[in-house]
Amino acid sequence: MIPRKHAILAAKAASLALVAATLSTTATTASADEGMWTFDGFPAAQMKADYGWAPDQAWLDKVRASAVRLTGGCSASFVSGQGLILTNHHCVASCLYDNSTGENDLLEHGYIAASLRDEKKCPGQQAEVVTKIADVTGDVKAAIGSLTGEALTKARDAKIAEIESAGCTDTAKFRCQVVTLFGGGQYKLYTYRKYSDVRLVWSPEDRAATFGGDPDNFNFPRYSLDGSFLRAYEDGKPVKTPVHLTWNPRAPKADEATFVVGNPGSTSRLYTLSQLAFEREVRLPVTVATMSELRGRLIRAMEESAEHQREGLDMLNGVENSLKVYIGRTKALNDPAFTAKLALAEKDLRSKSAGNAAIGDPWSQVDTAVDAYRALYLPYRYDAPSGSLYGYAQSLVYAAAEREKPNAERLPGYTDSTLPLTEKRLLDEAPVYPWLDELQMAWSLSKAREYLGVDDPQTRLLLGKESPEGLSERLVSGTKLADPAYRKQLWDGGMAAIKASDDPMIQYALKLEPNQRALKKQVDEAYAGPVTQAGAKLADARFAAYGDTLYPDATFTLRISYGRVKGWTERGNEVPFQTTMGGTFERATGAEPFDLPSQFAAKQSGIDMDATYDFVTTNDIIGGNSGSPVIDKAGTVIGAAFDGNIHSLGGNYGYDPVLNRTVVVSTAALQEALETIYPAPRIVKELAAK
Amino acid sequence: MIPRKHAILAAKAASLALVAATLSTTATTASADEGMWTFDGFPAAQMKADYGWAPDQAWLDKVRASAVRLTGGCSASFVSGQGLILTNHHCVASCLYDNSTGENDLLEHGYIAASLRDEKKCPGQQAEVVTKIADVTGDVKAAIGSLTGEALTKARDAKIAEIESAGCTDTAKFRCQVVTLFGGGQYKLYTYRKYSDVRLVWSPEDRAATFGGDPDNFNFPRYSLDGSFLRAYEDGKPVKTPVHLTWNPRAPKADEATFVVGNPGSTSRLYTLSQLAFEREVRLPVTVATMSELRGRLIRAMEESAEHQREGLDMLNGVENSLKVYIGRTKALNDPAFTAKLALAEKDLRSKSAGNAAIGDPWSQVDTAVDAYRALYLPYRYDAPSGSLYGYAQSLVYAAAEREKPNAERLPGYTDSTLPLTEKRLLDEAPVYPWLDELQMAWSLSKAREYLGVDDPQTRLLLGKESPEGLSERLVSGTKLADPAYRKQLWDGGMAAIKASDDPMIQYALKLEPNQRALKKQVDEAYAGPVTQAGAKLADARFAAYGDTLYPDATFTLRISYGRVKGWTERGNEVPFQTTMGGTFERATGAEPFDLPSQFAAKQSGIDMDATYDFVTTNDIIGGNSGSPVIDKAGTVIGAAFDGNIHSLGGNYGYDPVLNRTVVVSTAALQEALETIYPAPRIVKELAAK
The missing domain is CATH 2.40.10.120 (Thrombin, subunit H)
Known part of the structure; x- marks a missing residue:
């Protein structure tokens, strides 16, 4: 995404x-x-x-x-x-x-x-x-x-x-x-x-x-x-x-x-080799290429005026920092000596687990899940544009839908325990700079089109007959979501208010929602579910092989x-x-x-x-x-x-x-x-x- | 470079x-x-x-x-x-x-x-x-x-x-x-x-x-x-x-x-596996990341005015096209099925050449050369900034130096047979858009600093105490090289005119020249020379194994x-x-x-x-x-x-x-x-x- x-x-x-x-x-x-x-x-x-x-x-x-x-x-x-x-x-x-x-x-x-x-x-x-x-x-x-x-x-x-x-x-x-x-x-x-x-x-x-x-x-x-x-x-x-x-x-x-x-x-220290291959072959290359372009767009836009310089700085710092991280990871995974050690670790765990029927072969299960994810990854990554205003719209639409459900059936960010923070983030007053939102939206939509292809149904869903630039301009200039009072009104009004809203960004988020949910379902079915199942087995294998003085991946x-x-x-x-x-x-x-x-x-x-x-x-x-x-x-x-x-x-x-x-x-x-x-x-x- | x-x-x-x-x-x-x-x-x-x-x-x-x-x-x-x-x-x-x-x-x-x-x-x-x-x-x-x-x-x-x-x-x-x-x-x-x-x-x-x-x-x-x-x-x-x-x-x-x-x-169809690994692990990642950023800078700059739109279009088309090529190559080399076939081809040639003393082991020779090139690649790539004005300056400086030598001792672009085209390219009238030159220079110098590191002597040579933006602005606004008559004057005047010139871009090109020549020498010694030697053997191996109905790599x-x-x-x-x-x-x-x-x-x-x-x-x-x-x-x-x-x-x-x-x-x-x-x-x- x-x-x-x-x-x-x-x-x-x-x-x-x-x-x-x-x-x-x-x-x-x-x-x-x-x-x-x-x-x-x-x-x-x-x-x-x-x-x-x-x-x-x-x-x-x-x-x-x-x-x-x-x-x-x-x-x-x-x-x-x-x-x-x-x-x-x-x-x-x-x-x-x-x-x-x-x-x-x-x-x-x-x-x-x-x-x-x-x-x-x-x-x-x-x-x-x-x-x-x-x-x-x-x-x-x-x-x-x-x-x-x-x-x-x-x-x-x-x-x-x-x-x-x-x-x-x-x-x-x-x-x-x-x-x-x-x-x-x-x-x-x-x-x-x-x-x-x-x-x-x-x-x-x-x-x-x-x-x-x-x-x-x-x-x-x-x-x-x-x-x-x-x-x-x-x-x-x-x-x-x-x-x-x-x-x-x-x-x-x-x-x-x-x-x-x-x-x-x-x-991602507990990744299997197929997950690491996915990182190196798929996720990191897309991420580095597209974030580098965003960086370039931002650098130039910030040179245009003192306001842009000030207003864009926080985002540029974040983008440059993340980019350095991803480039560093790419380098690590492209270093044969580094990856050889990771391969050795997997080999060791596999050999120590061999013949343990309770563990079975979670590695193959992960391999299959990763293969399925390769086909889903780009649509899942590009199921929505970037930008704070679109982010507000999406949160409002999801919150309205999810709050109508019993707690146990809601998406993770909208359960009783997580809703207060989601609400706080949505309703706290924070400045919005339309040019920055437009820049992010146009960039992300043009990357969606580039990576999904012009004729992909999801590209058509995202863009209709508009260009990334034209659509972004229309939505950003037309939305009232920069106003916290309007966000509060939609939050309080729930799905009825959302559906009645003529805000173009809200309407856009509503239009994208079904496809996003369908994609999440596919990813859960083919990737997240199987990997969780295998993850439990891999953890058992580690505890059996190396005892319980282990640390988990960061969370x-x-x-x-x-x-x-x-x-x-x-x-x-x-x-x-x-x-x-x-x-x-x-x-x-x-x-x-x-x-x-x-x-x-x-x-x-x-x-x-x-x-x-x-x-x-x-x-x-x-x-x-x-x-x-x-x-x-x-x-x-x-x-x-x-x-x-x-x-x-x-x-x-x-x-x-x-x-x-x-x-x-x-x-x-x-x-x-x-x-x-x-x-x-x-x-x-x-x-x-x- | x-x-x-x-x-x-x-x-x-x-x-x-x-x-x-x-x-x-x-x-x-x-x-x-x-x-x-x-x-x-x-x-x-x-x-x-x-x-x-x-x-x-x-x-x-x-x-x-x-x-x-x-x-x-x-x-x-x-x-x-x-x-x-x-x-x-x-x-x-x-x-x-x-x-x-x-x-x-x-x-x-x-x-x-x-x-x-x-x-x-x-x-x-x-x-x-x-x-x-x-x-x-x-x-x-x-x-x-x-x-x-x-x-x-x-x-x-x-x-x-x-x-x-x-x-x-x-x-x-x-x-x-x-x-x-x-x-x-x-x-x-x-x-x-x-x-x-x-x-x-x-x-x-x-x-x-x-x-x-x-x-x-x-x-x-x-x-x-x-x-x-x-x-x-x-x-x-x-x-x-x-x-x-x-x-x-x-x-x-x-x-x-x-x-x-x-x-x-x-x-690069005749590349050995170590050359392909270098492509995948080193050259392509740097190229895609940096060109993507250039793309972003250009896209944004062209949105600033109708002139920028017109003046930047040719370069943007070129950058986007090249980028798609490099991204496509990255994808190919990250496709295990694709690279498996390339590995099989090398294996076949090696096995057919085994025991042929005249051929020896050119693969190892290439491996060694590629290893050496890994250390030289970034300095060699970043030994100069981009931009048409700097390009003119560098060509003028090199041409002046090379023309003083006998034909057989000159660099390839400056021999009797190649000099007329070099001269034509230098002296033909063509528009220069200072903003575009500045954009390219600042981008390339900031990438040089990023990939070489702030404290690298070559970064210091390129930048001195200036920033990429400040240096580019100073050189582009100060140079007279956009004028073909001035280029002609320096071309005709040879090294004496070059040395006497107070043009800041010429002075800058003169300053960078010795380091560029030293790097080329190192690359020739450690990479280009050995790879040429091995290339001749690999060609012999192919002709011996598969007969003479072969096509060479494109040139x-x-x-x-x-x-x-x-x-x-x-x-x-x-x-x-x-x-x-x-x-x-x-x-x-x-x-x-x-x-x-x-x-x-x-x-x-x-x-x-x-x-x-x-x-x-x-x-x-x-x-x-x-x-x-x-x-x-x-x-x-x-x-x-x-x-x-x-x-x-x-x-x-x-x-x-x-x-x-x-x-x-x-x-x-x-x-x-x-x-x-x-x-x-x-x-x-x-x-x-x-």
């Missing part, structure tokens, strides 16, 4: 910055420092063996209670008793963007709230803290029974909706989520305390965070102040968070142990990874583990994106040039981990993870302990910024309070 | 339109209809066996003498005694573009020269006819002897320069070219009669040729009037061409034999392919071999690119709706064949080849007789256009004369 507004945001944030790579030599058991562990499965014994020390339960409990998931697609942590949240600048970029105007560009100038009153709401953003994890594998597997195909996915989703609904009765304060682990091997019920009012507290100039821009992204040495602060509110007041991490603005020490706690978005749910502060060797040269703030001035050229942010430059004489700026660790992370606190043995926070190095981009498929690194902005640098560059004495004081 | 102006044009034309695909089941011997045969190696016996008939030498001689190579990268043929040339519309698009102004857009409106006086010169274009082919394999191989690496390429190029220079003393009328066949297995001296004054005679509206635009490109059924006429001049008068093809404006007949005679640009030199008029089966549906002109009106939607050209639409009532428009044949062709005459057994011309179907895009690596088709605009449709739509009675009369 074409990414929609929120899907784009989530995918963007999920792929943003934090791709740490990992390639165990066999992927059978985790190699040193490999693993994004669940909190109920932390490998304390293994860490103790490697590091001579491991956290106890009290340590883990406190850290878990301090860890925050941002529904925009990032990670974060509480760092004061008054709901203060540390995360990355790029995780609040959308909030800065949504609060900006032509006259006051918060992205460019940064933002310092002088008092609580000045803290600004972030549209669509919600903070969530895990309070409980329960195993519901038995319940879900019992509901699935011996069902297959679409029947399996329906039964599974119905049971999940039921468990989530029963688990959280107070949906204003809690959210329940059944998390699928090991591709269907385990199901866990996560209960979150949620805070749907999140506000912006402090953010540096955009260029301080994006110094070096796309060229330096996923690279190191790095000079990036990619940190910001938010605050969770409830009933209009800051939330009390007595359990929080202690702010520790010190420099990291070489080789010291570090923990990264956050929500890695998605990995944008809370994980902890351990590692250490450590540089690496790049073509024979040592890359030191840290940079200093003074290095920024040496790297600056004056030309974008190596131009110094103006306030940063103005404070040059006051900045401690030797202060640690960014540093790297061996922690195993990936997109979605952005903003994760980097924690030392004492449980204090010494940085916020914001990126991986270039070698980490294959981390979606496997972890390489020799080269892959997490990139962190140090608390030392943030402290320097809070004190000297973007002074916020109120926050300095709050962070210092014990 | 980044494509330069003329390289872009050549590559564009070479990849334009005519990619016919071919995948013999083993690639050991040609399957039915496979093969782009040299005129001195036509497989008459094989064709006779397949078709019960084959042309005799007189037939071949006449066709050869009628066949025209256009140095812009296309094929063509003489179709009257007065130098009238039939080719594709897309082969004259650059000429239309170069002769257009804001007030008079020839591309949009088409062009009909009312009299000889109105025929317009095409900048940079030259027509060439093969008059002689001689075998010089022995001479070149003797010069190479047992040399290796860069020494080999130097000795080879020196000998080639010597042979070419000795072969054509009258360089005003003749051009000599030593053609390398079978990757170094054979060397042939081609002598061409050349006509450097080529003028535009007749061209339809652009939309008539590009109806369906990029979406329909490489597809069939098709409704495209992709034909145009040029004329060769000498001393200001039309050239007498008593030997020419007879114009035959009839419909094709199902299954009748057809010949395509032209200059297929380049194929943009004259070839003939035979096949037949034939549709194919697409997912169970028969695709008829032809379309009719009336089909255009059914396909038209009114929205670009399915909008009817205005004059075409205006003549609707007069057009014969049942006239054959386009048709397909099984001929084996590829980019560069664009404009090739499609000839029947009687030796008369019944169409001009202008495209391949979508299945043909893997044809770079192998031919599939079941699915791959050449797409042809019929002489019947062109006659209808000349008589009714874009009336040119003068040309109708000239074509009808016997």
